[in-house]
Amino acid sequence: MDDLASNPGSTMATFAVVYSTATMVFFYTMAREHFPRYLLDCIEKYGRKLVNFAFPYSQITFPEFTDEYMRRNEAFTAIQNYLSEKSTASANRLKADALRDSRSLVLSMDYNEEIADVFDGIKVWWTSNRNPPRSMQFSVYPAVDEKRYYKLEFHNRHKKHIIESYLPKVMEDGKAIGRDNRLRKLYSNNPSKYWNGFNPKWSHVAFEHPASFDTLAMDAKRKEEIVNDLNTFKEGREYYERIGKPWKRGYLLYGPPGTGKSTMIAAMANHLQYDVYDLDLTAIKDNTELRRLLIDTSSKSILVVEDIDCSLDITGERESKKRKIKEDADMDPISKEVKKEAEEMTDCKITLSGVLNCIDGLWSSCGGERIIVFTTNYPEKLDPALIRRGRMDKHIEMSYCCFEAFKVLANNYLKIDSHFLFEAIGELLGKTNMTPADVAENLIPMYKDENVETRLNRLIGALNAAKEEEGASRPNQKRKRKRSNPINKREKRNIVS
Numbered sequence: 001m002d003d004l005a006s007n008p009g010s011t012m013a014t015f016a017v018v019y020s021t022a023t024m025v026f027f028y029t030m031a032r033e034h035f036p037r038y039l040l041d042c043i044e045k046y047g048r049k050l051v052n053f054a055f056p057y058s059q060i061t062f063p064e065f066t067d068e069y070m071r072r073n074e075a076f077t078a079i080q081n082y083l084s085e086k087s088t089a090s091a092n093r094l095k096a097d098a099l100r101d102s103r104s105l106v107l108s109m110d111y112n113e114e115i116a117d118v119f120d121g122i123k124v125w126w127t128s129n130r131n132p133p134r135s136m137q138f139s140v141y142p143a144v145d146e147k148r149y150y151k152l153e154f155h156n157r158h159k160k161h162i163i164e165s166y167l168p169k170v171m172e173d174g175k176a177i178g179r180d181n182r183l184r185k186l187y188s189n190n191p192s193k194y195w196n197g198f199n200p201k202w203s204h205v206a207f208e209h210p211a212s213f214d215t216l217a218m219d220a221k222r223k224e225e226i227v228n229d230l231n232t233f234k235e236g237r238e239y240y241e242r243i244g245k246p247w248k249r250g251y252l253l254y255g256p257p258g259t260g261k262s263t264m265i266a267a268m269a270n271h272l273q274y275d276v277y278d279l280d281l282t283a284i285k286d287n288t289e290l291r292r293l294l295i296d297t298s299s300k301s302i303l304v305v306e307d308i309d310c311s312l313d314i315t316g317e318r319e320s321k322k323r324k325i326k327e328d329a330d331m332d333p334i335s336k337e338v339k340k341e342a343e344e345m346t347d348c349k350i351t352l353s354g355v356l357n358c359i360d361g362l363w364s365s366c367g368g369e370r371i372i373v374f375t376t377n378y379p380e381k382l383d384p385a386l387i388r389r390g391r392m393d394k395h396i397e398m399s400y401c402c403f404e405a406f407k408v409l410a411n412n413y414l415k416i417d418s419h420f421l422f423e424a425i426g427e428l429l430g431k432t433n434m435t436p437a438d439v440a441e442n443l444i445p446m447y448k449d450e451n452v453e454t455r456l457n458r459l460i461g462a463l464n465a466a467k468e469e470e471g472a473s474r475p476n477q478k479r480k481r482k483r484s485n486p487i488n489k490r491e492k493r494n495i496v497s
């Protein structure tokens, strides 16, 4: 009140605004009631022309979510990326959105901030908004129904050029920036009993596995072949379109534990810059659930089913897991959770044909750039239908450590390319089977500053011990190895090995 009394000018102005607004509302209401419809339409039409004349600018809004399924609008994300680069230089108020590779911040323009952009000499303005504005929210918690959107304004006379040239460029640049900046994700599927509005089908963490094809220990020629295959796939959009095939590729990685199958998947994801979906088939109840999960994956991703022989019931593995859970539940009757889990597993109806249908049909038509990888230690257990060409296009054997692979590990762990002990190690590796995981284990220092020679000698000791052990069980080993190499000769010719 003191303020009003000390500033009569502002009081008068406030009254004037309130009075004139009330008068306009009154006349508008009167007009709606008493004027004929055609006259109102005329007033509205010419009124709009007058406004356009006085304010000849167009606006386009880009909401964050598009439809009733609350699907994220790709255009919104692309614009967000595009503007994050622009705004870092020109906006005054920025917000830090996410961490890029755990080190640097990704900045974007804050709400109600405006930045100008110039394209082919045309000036446009972008604003970042949210509905309702934060000032209207009476809670310290983020509003659930908050709607974020970007607004683009430009002069009417440039409308065609903006829509046909500027916006496609923004989309393209935004997507490219997104690919460079974004944190890639490792998704894993949640059991369907937890799916609801708050718990999604897939939960994710940042994918930060450091593996690359440079650090992957395997024969250089085979490695190059795989990298070329991946590159051809990545650049193959037009090719796949031309031949009328979905843009997807399947890889079967097989070999003993510790030969680098998971490491290979990480190297593939890092090379292609794809997300990884780690699909646990044992957590899925039936084919419908599988379908719903696959629909929810994005393109530029690798769908991984590790130990496929254990995941599907084709091997009876699930049966034995079910039996074990039941036994545990019987031994511990208090554990209701375990009992419930056992009961749920009994209901499991996921089938091989369901998996095949999903891979061939639905998942293939979900948009391009998808890779599927199955891994197994026992390829002989797999149904041929699952790994036939066209589904699993490339079969890659991950084998025991050869000398070339050892040299990669020596470079990774010891930072050396040669050593007088290499010859002895090469000879031993030719005579015995040791996985890259075991070789790597021997190269890791046991204490700080342990020297290279000691580590190499430890490896030689381990190789000699393995050789002796193998010699002792030679007849069994031979039989075993024969059995664990199930892929027939015709298949073998196609294998990258």
Ligand SMILES: Nc1ncnc2c1ncn2[C@@H]1O[C@H](COP(=O)(O)OP(=O)(O)OP(=O)(O)O)[C@@H](O)[C@H]1O
Binding pocket: 215, 216, 217, 218, 255, 256, 257, 258, 259, 260, 261, 262, 263, 264, 377, 398, 435, 436, 437, 438, 440
């Ligand atoms: N070819 C390889 N190149 C580099 N490191 C390897 C390789 N193979 C194994 N390793 C090392 O051994 C560890 C285990 O390997 P990885 O998990 O990739 O094997 P795997 O074949 O997937 O085993 P499993 O069949 O048990 O899942 C890795 O963390 C990695 O450090």
